[in-house]
Amino acid sequence: METIPDHLAPIVYDDSEILILGSFPGIASLKAQQYYAKPGNRFWPMIAKIYGEATPAPEQRNDFLKRNKIALWDVFESVVREGSSDAKIVKSVPNNIADFLNKHKTIKKILVAGKKAQQGFEEHNKGIKEYVEYYPVPSTSGANAHFDENKWREALEKEN
Secondary structure: OOOOOOOOOOEOOOOOOEEEEEOOOOHHHHHHOOOOOOOOOOHHHHHHHHOOOOOOOHHHHHHHHHHOOEEEEEOEEEEEOOOOOHHHOOEEEEOOHHHHHHHOOOOOEEEEEOHHHHHHHHHHOOOHHHOOEEEEEOOOOOOOOOOOHHHHHHHHHOOO
16 A cells, blocks of 8 residues: 655745745645646746746756745645545645744745635734735646636746
């Protein structure tokens, strides 16, 4: 029987300025132990395009994040769901985003990707938006028929 890790640790650097939060990793990402690992997810090609770089190979992704001062994490520490869809989440435990920001004071901007992540972030992180810029952005999942790269571009191109 295959053992699948139950979460991904945050990726953050001493000089990270942007925190991108998803809801919770899908099965493909948990198996690979990499954020946005599922083929068809738009995250890596999209963000590379916005930053004017080639899409990083899995082994180059952390270097890409460090170079661009980006941290990745999730709104939820754990979830109960069938499969990988956010729509299937029936129970969740939030990550302590306020504590994370207190430890990583260089973060000035938060992008929260997807409706479920936005709902969870806003429910459990009242007041954080007073201290950092906050941008809800569309999910990069291949299943999101209403994906709008321009929302990401606008959020990432604004000055910190």
